Amino acid sequence: MADKYYDVVIVGGGPAGLAAAVAACEKGAEKVLVIERDKVVGGILNQCIHNGFGLHYFKEELTGPEYAGRFAKMVAETRAEVVTGTMVLDVTAAGMKRYVSCISSENGYCVYEAGAVVLCMGCRERTRGAISIPGDRPAGVLTAGTAQRYVNMEGYMVGKRVVILGSGDIGLIMARRMTLEGAKVLACIELSPWCNGLNRNVVQCLNDYGIPLYLSHTITGIYGSDRVEKVVVSKMDGGKPVPGMEFEIECDTVLLSVGLIPENELTRNAGIQINPRTNGAVVFENMMTMTDGVFACGNVLHVHDLVDFVTAESMKAGAAAAEYAKGKRVGGNIVDVVSGDGVNYTVPSKIRPENVEKGVDIFFRTNHPRKKSVITVKSGDNQIAAFKRDYMAPGEMEKITIPKVLLAKCSGSMTVSVDDAVEEVF
């Protein structure tokens, strides 16, 4: 049924897919294919023309396109094939075989058989409809990413008087970008009592331009018959607007930066188990999903704030996919990683100690900002490890490494918690 066989087929050519391809080739996969729907590889990085990429991985500060460019070049130097303008319609992993079907203008409808599949589809932005902002539905309400695309890639401005809802990183970066392009950014409005973006972005994108940040506020109405004319902003308490505390801002544009959702439609349709906490697949320590031979990494797995972490995670996935394609299978017992108090989710959520060399990295996010705090790892009543932090926030992903020797002490499951006994910010 397949047109061709590949050892590793990678769905998506953003930073995750590119890193997975490099690693798969390094691990000796002979035939590797990267499938990208856009005209060029690089994914969302192509529209992130600001600095701040690669500090960890390349030890220098690059723009998004520069970072993507370096990886595209690295992939070009491997034997991996890259097809662009090609959309994957379906991934099937029934029985022992895996197929990826896709379409493109050049090759039409094709089905590839894959020794292993790596899912790297990235994420999409949460929209107005998903958060249900009442009012009219005029033009001028865009997600920050769509606005970013218009401004940075198409060269068009999307408004003159702008209000930003949500303090996610793209929103903060667009506040600065719109200001530099001559728009007046009137406010950034955030529902939670803390900012959701990286601290460095609050400083560099809002504070430096005197853009007010309203915490514990939200937009409770968007009005305008054809184009946005005003928004109503309400102070929030316990999830409800505080009566009498609302005010209006006259504006022509609302940019939404209210969260990212991993794009897992292909994953769901393939019947792969999803973690409701991340909206990404449930994965083992090597990024393999609960469906044999299918791996996931990058923003399709869980939303990252730094591309360097995406790269590291995807290298792991790509290497493991290559090994899987060559026949490597992992057995032994499984340790479930449980999200305890103060922990929103963990990746991975299952660990097979047999497959851990020296230690295993666990990524997670805490549920609210904290100053001095302690991360504890327990199995049953036994504390296995503890890690100190001076500062933690939901906007900044945490990483702990559990040495292999300690894993041996876990029976069945381990729980990662952030100790609440320590003083909190709010």
Add this chain to the structure above:
Amino acid sequence: MYDVLIVGCGVIGAATAYKLAKYNLKVAIAEKFNDVACGTTKANSAIMHAGYDPEPGTKKAILNRRGIAEAREVVKKLDVEYQPIQSLVIAYNDRDMEEVRKLYCRGLANGVHVKIMSQDEAHAVEPALSPNVIGALWSDESAIINPWEFATAMTEVAVINGADLRLNAEVYSIEQHEDHLTAVTANGKVDARYVVNAAGCYAPFIAKMVGDDRIEATNRAGQYYVLDKVEGRKVHSVIFGCPDENGFKGVLVSPTVHGNLIVGPDAEIAAHPEDLATKPDNLGKIRAAGLKYVPSINYRNMIREYAGVRPTTNLSDFIIEICPTCSRMINLAGMASPGLSSALAVGEEGVKLLGEAGLELVENPDFRDERPPVIRFKELSPEEQKALIAKNPAYGQIVCRCETVTEGEIVAALHRPIVPVSVDGVKRRCRAGMGRCQGGFCSPRVHEIISRELGIPEEKVPKDKQGSYIITGRTK
């Protein structure tokens, strides 16, 4: 001089134009907006009602039945998205069961295939129902439809057969002359021997233009949620609550022809026919009502809200008549629910009244009852997709990821008999931007394609209506 000018191109104007296309007539259509089907026809429940609701003997009852019977044929002929689906009116208590029995009798009187179902029977045909449902009225004569496509398809046939569709042509006033009427529109004056008033919520105003003051608009708005296809898969019927004391049918839960789920509407006096704002209190009640019917609805999967305004009037039935103050005008007003279901029959009645008013109806031997085929890439088999891409590579480029809409389909939509000029117009034609990301990824691409295909600068491409500009200028 036109023989007939139709004011308004919602589903009623479209159906009238479609019916008139069969005759040797010069027909013009004046539509206020920049596209067809932008009024009430854009935002409603999209249900072809079985016909057990209206009081037997009323125009609503008779035309609903005739309308849906004819629609079954027309949607096939014109390839309109349409899907027969069972409907249920659910009961929670004895009062409700009383209502169910009342509707059952009405259904029988109107000639509808209806049944009263026990609790077990109801849950067997619709497992998603709340366990608190104790019984239901059931019918298999209902259907769901794509209302924009329905109206657009009929208008396309009219245009192919020579009708002159004038967009951005709001009618401001109508002058009465001895042997014709002159409509002063935003897009020039139009002389016509007869005028059909199919202006939806504005029909009472059009009637006033010729001195007919009897019809008063009492427009009622209804708000809705649209949910992801994940939710659409949970429900296999149109589920209504029992009418309340005022006869209001209340919130319904229904899949759409595209596989989404809608929950709504309520009914509230609308300040203005174009006041389509959604309100938190109303939406809260709608959410709760939906959950009461189907407890498994997960509102985390909502993707949009919308509101529509019913063209209700002080008169309870459809108003289908030769205007009492101007014998050259036909009123097709008060087209509240089941207006969509009845549209074809209403159009037919409109033509009949034009005949009675003196218009000679000579059949056109060259009438073409067809429109250019619509390609829906997603629905094709892999072999068909392959062949299509080989013929036209634009079908190999997916523009809307969520709904799998190709560039080929968007380009085709822009070269049909009625050309959409806005991003939302394209969305209504081929679903690009209608999915879970709501155009986040594809709207800049669609925007660019419209500009390229129609040869208009990107700055001039609106989101929807004229004035809903997307771009404010070039970057520095």
